[in-house]
Amino acid sequence: MRSISNYSLAVIATPRGFVNVQKKHIWQSTMFRRNRFSDFANHGGKLTAKTKSVEKTAHERYCSMMPESKRVFDRAANVLPGGVESNFRALEPFPFYATYADGSKLYDVDGHELIDYLLSQGAIMLGHRRREIIDAVHAQIEKGANTAIPTELCVKVANKIGSFVPSMQMVRFCNSGTEATMHALRLARGFTGKDKIAKPEGGYHGVHDYGLWSLWAPNEYMGDERRPNATPFSRGIPKAVGKTVVIFPFNDVEATYDILKKESKDLAAVITEPIMGNVGCLLPKDSYLKELRKICNELDVLLIFDEVITGLRMGRGGAQGLFKVRPDLTTMGKVLGGGFQLAAFGGSKRVMDELITQRKEWPTTTFHGGTYNAHPVSLAASLATMKILQDDRVYSGIERNSKALFGGLQDLCDDNHVRALVSRCRSMGHLYFDAEEITTARKANNTNWEKLGKWCMECLLQGVMFGHPKGEKMFLSAAHTKSDVEKSLEVADAGLKAIR
Ligand code: PMP
Numbered sequence: 001m002r003s004i005s006n007y008s009l010a011v012i013a014t015p016r017g018f019v020n021v022q023k024k025h026i027w028q029s030t031m032f033r034r035n036r037f038s039d040f041a042n043h044g045g046k047l048t049a050k051t052k053s054v055e056k057t058a059h060e061r062y063c064s065m066m067p068e069s070k071r072v073f074d075r076a077a078n079v080l081p082g083g084v085e086s087n088f089r090a091l092e093p094f095p096f097y098a099t100y101a102d103g104s105k106l107y108d109v110d111g112h113e114l115i116d117y118l119l120s121q122g123a124i125m126l127g128h129r130r131r132e133i134i135d136a137v138h139a140q141i142e143k144g145a146n147t148a149i150p151t152e153l154c155v156k157v158a159n160k161i162g163s164f165v166p167s168m169q170m171v172r173f174c175n176s177g178t179e180a181t182m183h184a185l186r187l188a189r190g191f192t193g194k195d196k197i198a199k200p201e202g203g204y205h206g207v208h209d210y211g212l213w214s215l216w217a218p219n220e221y222m223g224d225e226r227r228p229n230a231t232p233f234s235r236g237i238p239k240a241v242g243k244t245v246v247i248f249p250f251n252d253v254e255a256t257y258d259i260l261k262k263e264s265k266d267l268a269a270v271i272t273e274p275i276m277g278n279v280g281c282l283l284p285k286d287s288y289l290k291e292l293r294k295i296c297n298e299l300d301v302l303l304i305f306d307e308v309i310t311g312l313r314m315g316r317g318g319a320q321g322l323f324k325v326r327p328d329l330t331t332m333g334k335v336l337g338g339g340f341q342l343a344a345f346g347g348s349k350r351v352m353d354e355l356i357t358q359r360k361e362w363p364t365t366t367f368h369g370g371t372y373n374a375h376p377v378s379l380a381a382s383l384a385t386m387k388i389l390q391d392d393r394v395y396s397g398i399e400r401n402s403k404a405l406f407g408g409l410q411d412l413c414d415d416n417h418v419r420a421l422v423s424r425c426r427s428m429g430h431l432y433f434d435a436e437e438i439t440t441a442r443k444a445n446n447t448n449w450e451k452l453g454k455w456c457m458e459c460l461l462q463g464v465m466f467g468h469p470k471g472e473k474m475f476l477s478a479a480h481t482k483s484d485v486e487k488s489l490e491v492a493d494a495g496l497k498a499i500r
Helices: 018-024 026-032 049-065 067-079 131-141 152-164 177-192 253-266 288-299 318-323 349-356 376-389 392-415 441-445 449-460 482-499
Strands: 098-102 105-108 112-116 170-174 196-200 245-248 267-272 302-307 329-332 343-347 420-425 428-433
Touching (some): 131 376, 177 196, 177 267, 177 302, 177 349, 253 288, 267 288, 376 392, 392 420, 428 449
Parallel strands (some): 196 267
Antiparallel strands (some): 105 112, 170 343
């Protein structure tokens, strides 16, 4: 296997490189330039002279190192908009394509080996190709695929979840975090008989129409920081949905209370990540989550913790275990499926029984369904994953490396006189450029994501994928070693020097 770092950094673009790609795929560039979830797009896409030259050099090197990915992209762009399967995966000048992953590494079609801190957007906790998970999946596949008939395996996984997360007395399964939050929100509406839901600015809860509000937009669309607007993140979402979505500022107890109180008569639920991963790694301030719990109690509104990222990652009990706040409903995904499609929502029997309660008036029940719900292959992967996570040493090992990586990153920023803040909780962390303290989503969104993208790209070119190469939060797995971390810090240092 070649390592990207084996390439000379002085390599100049091949004739098939940067210029051709830019011209040919100009429409993709503009399509994805609208927000920071795309490439080099923050601050209206304005680059300083310094970062501009870094970008060009990095792009040139990227093109010369990825000829096979370019060939795949040329075919992919004809059949997949942007050559990708999710807008998050778009990358300029073109994405690179993976072939396989093993342990802490990911390999691409050009044969590069990358230390992987993206980890399937946080879904991989034990490393790629963990033997126990593969064996469990193989054994399950031998019994057939999905039958859409309930299995005993499902009961085992539900019990295991309940033993790890006591608030999830009962669960229902689905396939993705999007489905889990969508169903949890409907359940909350059905249970309370109220129509509105509240979510924090900057919070991501999947791609359904109720979740894609006020993730990010240019500041002028977001409204007052303490009284944020409901701003759609996508075209195609009915304006009428926006009238059912209330936005509040995470970490601002007073403003949160005022906003929720005003809406409480119509408010079914508040949904929030306990740690906001979509804006990097924004931790709850002091007792914010406890206050939110109290507010929801007072206003008779259900509290939903979206633990799609934090579930099992922050510890077996998730972030609610860490912060000792018990929500009414919880959503889980990612780590739960051990790399396979599994998600769940759950809570007390009182609330979950709404799914089987027959009312007199029509519609009589709150509906949850899905052909692939509780897919046995995913359940097998999940059970194998949770069995391994029962061992405290797994978490303590990851914690050791996580401390070294994120602590090391902050030291490198300080030593290089780069103004940056590393925020981390357990095995998730983020590097905020041009920042000293991040307490709100607005502040987090207004840090220098463009610089983060530059740094990530520099590091990618040297064999370390610190989150998505256009700038993302990072995750660690049980497969990352001390030497992975040491190498990563060397690369991080060179990357910081390149973008300073
Ligand atoms: N909720 C949160 C907090 C997430 O981070 C995500 C995905 N990153 C989702 C929901 C949606 O999950 P999925 O991509 O599996 O639909």
